[in-house]
Ligand code: ADP
């Protein structure tokens with residue numbers, strides 16, 4: 531589960547990580563008020579930041595033509611105008627895909643003068659099965675690019691999860707980042723705070739890009755987390771009830787939310803052939819074989835081993851709501867699953883939705899004869915597939931025609 535920058539920053543700040551002062555808002559008027567009070571407190575430049583679950587906002591463009599999802603302004607009036615241009619509009623960045631994301635919230639915060647941009651992340655290294663802290667002197671750009679061009683500027687510290695981050699490791703990263711003097715202690719404290727946040731929230735990723743050296747009001751250098759991206763491990767959410775409240779359904783694909791209500795494992799993809807399958811392994815194999823015969827799957831869908839007629843009907847309704855779908859492949863191997871339940875669900879869903887697309891069904895296993903009879907008596911035009919390969923070939927042909 532991904533969370534917003536403002537939520538990540540709250541979790542980080544609670545553990546001693548320094549962030550710019552500011553607040554989150556949902557209206558341009560509120561943005562102006564926050565800016566006015568920050569200016570009254572002595573801030574000379576104000577950052578307005580679109581809150582969406584995607585990076586690359588700074589270089590993004592709104593569908594309205596307005597440039598920049600992260601912008602700096604000098605006055606409260608400019609902040610009001612900028613906030614009006616962002617709120618309620620769709621921001622397209624390198625990470626959102628062409629459809630972009632609707633901006634509903636903004637961070638309005640002080641924008642200190644930046645001396646240097648650094649990079650800091652904590653993630654799970656699957657190779658060593660351990661948490662790893664990744665840091666780089668090249669902040670503010672894609673870390674993938676840094677890794678490709680100047681890998682010697684990326685530093686890694688592997689953490690023993692049993693003892694956690696050791697103080698010497700935090701100091702070593704601080705020194706590798708080029709911090710000197712008082713900044714080493716500040717850096718070690720910040721890195722420790724970021725690691726603690728990662729461990730205590732069961733996060734899979736925290737990325738601070740950029741982590742900045744700024745010049746404070748007292749003319750001394752300070753380390754501040756200007757951006758924060760954070761993903762939480764879904765499988766640990768059961769023991770993180772307060773974090774579950776941070777879920778923003780507005781950022782998730784609507785069909786996937788609908789599917790989760792029916793306990794269906796559905797992931798939308800961008801092909802044209804919808805699949806309804808029981809079992810995750812068979813679902814993946816079905817997607818592979820569609821691809822093998824030259825088609826492209828429109829989704830991953832596992833209805834599970836013991837789906838009810840209602841679940842099958844809901845599954846069918848959900849895959850049909852995707853406007854890209856041009857054909858459907860049902861691939862069921864009834865081990866526990868009763869093939870007739872699937873057949874009854876399909877027949878009722880097709881009637882309910884008035885579906886006219888080519889439908890290829892391959893049923894095998896438990897109670898298959900009754901299932902085939904139900905489909906035959908339903909009066910629906912169904913192309914039946916004898917084997918998985920046969921069914922995949924038929925649906926690809928039907929969609930091409
Ligand atoms: P994204 O990574 O989605 O583009 P960032 O939060 O990193 O968004 O913002 C883009 C750039 O804007 C940063 O690299 C930084 O240079 C600048 N920036 C972001 N927040 C602030 C801030 N509070 N003060 C000053 N500059 C900022």
Ligand code: MG
Nearest residue numbers: 585739740757
């Ligand atoms: Mg960033």
